[in-house]
Amino acid sequence: MKILKKYPNRRIYDTSASAYIKLEDVRQMVLNYEPFQVVDSKTGDDLTRGTLMQIVTELESEGQRSLLTNRILEELIRFYGDQFATVIGPLIEQQILAFLKEQDKVRSHLKQFSSPGIPTAEDLLKKYLDSLPKF
Template sequence: MRNYKKYPNRRLYDLDNSKYVTIDDVRQSLLCGDSIQVIESSDGKDITRAVLLQILSEQEEEGHEAVLTNRAIEQIIRFYDQRFGRFVSSYIEQSMLLFLEHQDQYREQMRNLTNLNPMNAMRQAMDMWASAGGQNSTWESPNKESPNKEDPNKQKDED
């Protein structure tokens, strides 16, 4: 755990390394996997959450993609007025821990998805759906040759 003190002049002091740091230094510490605690120098109040929210906000201002959508933030704010706050907090934390546990698998799956040709991916999905009997499907992959298919260019013999 890295410990910081925030002074009234808005400067941050790294108590572990005995030096002043910037908010970006704190962010870099987080990216390295450190947990942090930030205490207000004037009254000893723990302001860690406020600093973490500031870092999130600055990330988005710098052009990074938002992790939390407006809709998600609005819903979180609404939970503060309900009695679900503790449940939601625990749920989000557990979901993040589970996501982190399987992060490498997710990355590999996403890498595989981005390498797929969209048409082949659609054909594979339709083939899987049809093989599962999806709506008693009559779907046949264009890649498969069917001996029962007639050549649409061939005219029928008239008797």
Template sequence: MQSKKNAAGKPAQRVIKKYPNRRLYDTDTSTYITLTEVRQLVMDNESFVVRDAKTNDDLTRSILLQIILEEEAGGAPMFTEAVLASIIRFYGHAMQGFMGSYIEKNIQAFSDMQTQLTAQSKSVSPEMWAQFMSMQSPVLQGMMGNYGEQSKTLLTQMQEQMQKQTEQMLGAFGLKR
């Protein structure tokens, strides 16, 4: 399928309308689609927005959360109960704003590392792969080290930001540390 482009030559964002009967309508293909097909749009890196057909409210986040819920219920969940409970505890906490950014940056770093490994593995023969697996690879150690360093840096930034906010709050009440 050829992607549509807007006046600036950029790919146009696909609009999916959600009707009160919970059906999803893809305005690009003029057909009703399932949540599974929306998931495939995500997997294909398609840019889309889900809008309420009546109010035009953006429902994209709730549809993405629904997809995650179905994936989690579908057999091999990604999140343990402990992780989900921890995420819930961050809501309403001073760190809520930072946590989303921290998770997003870590997922991006992990994704970048996976992309690098995939690109490098295309030129690897089965014999080379066996040799790679039999010893600790400096490349893998370097990439994991980079991921670890990025994660550590993000955590340090988050802690510094939290400390600044605490000092500002204490200062607002006339208290000093």
């Protein structure tokens, strides 16, 4: 696992490469399934979640479609302090992992039937999502 040190000036240092990296490089690590941990350079506190949230925020500010709608964020905020808060995180994670597993099966199956000129499932899904009302 790579250890990334985050400094007070917001710079991130990759200890395995002995070099400073950008947040985009951390995003690429996520996309490449590279395990890493971001720690505070002084205290050693784990800053990984905050860094991941920063990546999501930047993706959305760059115009990427938000996966975390306002409604989802509102409901997540309501869970904090709730008696079920300790089980919600693992439950959401389990549901997302199950969804990803099924998505991989569907993608694999659809690749067998793809041919030029025929819209892919992703094209159809994007068209559908674009047609939904914006809240």
